[in-house]
Amino acid sequence: MRTRLLFACVCAMTFACNQKERAEKREPAPGSAPAAGGATEVKLCDNHTTVALTELPKDRGGGQAVADQLMAQWRQQHPDQEWETAVRRSWTIKPPADNASVIAGGQREGQTYGRYTQLDVTTWARESERAAMEGARVFHDGDELGSTIAVSCDMCHPDAANTHPETYPKFQVQMGRVALLRDMINWCLEHPVRAKPMAADDPRMRAMEAYILAQRAGTALAYGKH
Amino acid sequence: MSRKHTSVETRYMEEREQTLRGLEGLSRRGFLKVSAAAAAGAATLVGGMSRHSFLPVRIAGAQPGDKGFRFAYISDSHLYEEKVNDRFVRGLLRAVDDVNRMDPQPDFVLYGGDLAQLGQASELQLGQQILKTLKAPLKMMVGEHDWFLDLGDKWRELFGPELYSFDHKGVHFVTLMSVVEKDFWTERKLTPMERMKTVAGLDNGAQRSFEVGEAGRKWLADDLAKVPKSTPLVVFSHSPLYKLYKKWNFWTDDAEPVQALLKPFQRVTVIHGHTHQILTNRIGNIHFHGMLSTAWPWPYAPEGLPELTIQMDRPDPFNPSDGCGDGSFDVHPDGLVDSIYRLWNRNPVSVKASYVATGKTDRPPTNSRRGY
Numbered sequence: 001m002r003t004r005l006l007f008a009c010v011c012a013m014t015f016a017c018n019q020k021e022r023a024e025k026r027e028p029a030p031g032s033a034p035a036a037g038g039a040t041e042v043k044l045c046d047n048h049t050t051v052a053l054t055e056l057p058k059d060r061g062g063g064q065a066v067a068d069q070l071m072a073q074w075r076q077q078h079p080d081q082e083w084e085t086a087v088r089r090s091w092t093i094k095p096p097a098d099n100a101s102v103i104a105g106g107q108r109e110g111q112t113y114g115r116y117t118q119l120d121v122t123t124w125a126r127e128s129e130r131a132a133m134e135g136a137r138v139f140h141d142g143d144e145l146g147s148t149i150a151v152s153c154d155m156c157h158p159d160a161a162n163t164h165p166e167t168y169p170k171f172q173v174q175m176g177r178v179a180l181l182r183d184m185i186n187w188c189l190e191h192p193v194r195a196k197p198m199a200a201d202d203p204r205m206r207a208m209e210a211y212i213l214a215q216r217a218g219t220a221l222a223y224g225k226h
Numbered sequence: 227m228s229r230k231h232t233s234v235e236t237r238y239m240e241e242r243e244q245t246l247r248g249l250e251g252l253s254r255r256g257f258l259k260v261s262a263a264a265a266a267g268a269a270t271l272v273g274g275m276s277r278h279s280f281l282p283v284r285i286a287g288a289q290p291g292d293k294g295f296r297f298a299y300i301s302d303s304h305l306y307e308e309k310v311n312d313r314f315v316r317g318l319l320r321a322v323d324d325v326n327r328m329d330p331q332p333d334f335v336l337y338g339g340d341l342a343q344l345g346q347a348s349e350l351q352l353g354q355q356i357l358k359t360l361k362a363p364l365k366m367m368v369g370e371h372d373w374f375l376d377l378g379d380k381w382r383e384l385f386g387p388e389l390y391s392f393d394h395k396g397v398h399f400v401t402l403m404s405v406v407e408k409d410f411w412t413e414r415k416l417t418p419m420e421r422m423k424t425v426a427g428l429d430n431g432a433q434r435s436f437e438v439g440e441a442g443r444k445w446l447a448d449d450l451a452k453v454p455k456s457t458p459l460v461v462f463s464h465s466p467l468y469k470l471y472k473k474w475n476f477w478t479d480d481a482e483p484v485q486a487l488l489k490p491f492q493r494v495t496v497i498h499g500h501t502h503q504i505l506t507n508r509i510g511n512i513h514f515h516g517m518l519s520t521a522w523p524w525p526y527a528p529e530g531l532p533e534l535t536i537q538m539d540r541p542d543p544f545n546p547s548d549g550c551g552d553g554s555f556d557v558h559p560d561g562l563v564d565s566i567y568r569l570w571n572r573n574p575v576s577v578k579a580s581y582v583a584t585g586k587t588d589r590p591p592t593n594s595r596r597g598y
Contacts, residue, residue, distance in 0.1 A: 089432045090424070092473070140427060149311035150343075158429035158474055161525040162540060162597045174544040188543065192522075 044070045084133060091136045092159060094217045096128040135211025138204045146195035160215040167225040181209060244329055293559040295395050298325045300552045301338025301499040302519035304371060305349045317520035318356050321552040324568065326361050332554060333394065335362050338499030338517045339369025339464035345422050347380045354384050369464040369499060370405040375422040389442060391449050397458045397561055400449060404463040404478050406439040428474045435472060435479040436465040446487055458493040458561020466498045468509055471527030476501055488512055495563040504567050506577050507532035513582045515565040523549030525597045534582060536590050540597035545571055
């Protein structure tokens with residue numbers, strides 16, 4: 001599972017800001033330890049990335065500098081962490097449904113199910129879109145798909161065009177049974193892509209289904225359509 | 227092997243091939259004539275000819291008129307090295323066989339660009355080796371997949387300059403390099419292979435739009451300055467020289483100024499690769515024809531499709547190489563061009579100049595199983 005860049009960044013910044021307070025109170029901060037020679041070692045919340053300080057930061061600017069230093073180090077060690085930026089730069093992902101209306105009417109009293117906040121709505125959108133983004137990454141990457149002939153899905157289906165996920169399930173006479181979208185994905189993997197088929201719960205399969213369905217947002221379901 | 231040792235089966239297949247090829251260029255009226263000839267032929271069979279022979283239906287008029295001529299095309303093979311991917315190699319071999327079996331042979335063969343998938347020397351060399359087995363002379367055009375690894379160094383070394391023109395039987399032919407992209411790689415510090423792979427993704431938005439570019443347009447203007455406006459003009463460009471769908475680079479960013487250079491000529495045909503499908507357009511007096519790929523078909527763009535285009539049926543995923551193929555162009559004595567799409571698993575489709583000019587006459591058959 002990928003560590004999340006944003007989360008790490010916020011951690012580092014929060015840590016750096018708290019550092020000043022703790023320094024004043026003379027409390028040992030979690031994640032920092034006196035290093036040899038009187039220096040203080042500051043750890044990023046991944047518990048691995050460290051920076052040694054001879055002097056603790058005195059103000060917000062100093063704290064930010066330490067956080068930046070930690071993040072720079074962490075980014076260098078995790079070059080793949082920019083994957084979301086890379087996916088966004090290269091491929092168009094249709095935005096997920098906007099759920100702003102569920103909080104527009106205010107909070108409902110007396111039940112937890114209706115009590116949503118902006119954080120809920122943002123999380124839903126972010127996580128749904130992230131699933132589709134991961135799918136886009138797999139869809140466009142022959143190695144990730146396990147292709148033995150360097151073929152990826154986008155070579156016939158740019159932007160997942162002509163995949164029409166809304167038409168499944170449907171009977172495919174060539175398979176002799178009713179196919180779901182994932183069966184058709186597996187057919188493509190085995191034949192044009194020449195890869196091994198994926199288990200239904202393979203994270204790559206789930207991600208690709210997310211991407212393909214996301215690209216058809218707004219299309220009416222038409223199961224059985226040929 | 228000499229002719230007398232050709233087996234019955236081989237002879238049958240050769241005749242069948244010849245007849246089917248002849249039928250490609252035929253109108254309904256012509257077909258009726260052929261049918262009549264076939265009936266007459268069957269009635270007057272003489273010894274030595276099989277009753278099942280195709281020969282009685284050898285067709286006059288399958289070739290364009292007296293002074294017309296035919297050239298073939300192969301396009302968009304996207305070769306990897308054979309050990310990486312044999313399928314695309316087979317596609318190109320099949321197309322070369324198709325063209326070599328044409329009888330009579332075409333005057334020349336246009337290669338429409340994207341010979342390689344990732345512009346690597348090994349891919350381009352493999353393509354060159356295969357294309358060397360063509361019997362007819364070869365005219366090469368460059369595509370973005372050939373170009374963006376080394377910005378054309380290897381391609382030029384193997385095939386010569388990317389911009390050139392020639393005259394053939396009264397027609398002026400121009401080959402353009404229309405897949406220039408403005409620099410998007412330096413600032414992002416991309417390696418040559420990263421740059422290549424970015425351009426190689428049709429739906430990869432991290433690149434720029436195709437263009438002929440200022441230098442290319444200048445070259446074109448200079449080249450055309452020497453040509454009388456009454457001379458028929460045929461232009462080869464890898465990308466369509468108009469604006470269809472920007473997101474997939476079915477697009478040439480400086481299409482308008484390029485079209486302005488072509489417009490003064492009375493008969494202009496642009497033949498392009500890149501789109502891997504039957505694609506027809508006309509802008510003013512300029513006719514546009516797309517070419518098929520030997521590697522895979524693209525879906526039609528979700529918007530911007532020219533009205534004249536009669537879409538081919540969507541490719542059948544269960545039928546390998548469906549929607550792929552090669553084809554040829556018949557150049558009439560007046561310089562107008564018919565496009566013949568030779569789809570591998572389907573009947574050939576002719577998109578005639580008369581249809582492109584009028585939108586009515588000789589309309590190709592409409593298909594019912596479109597992509598959606």
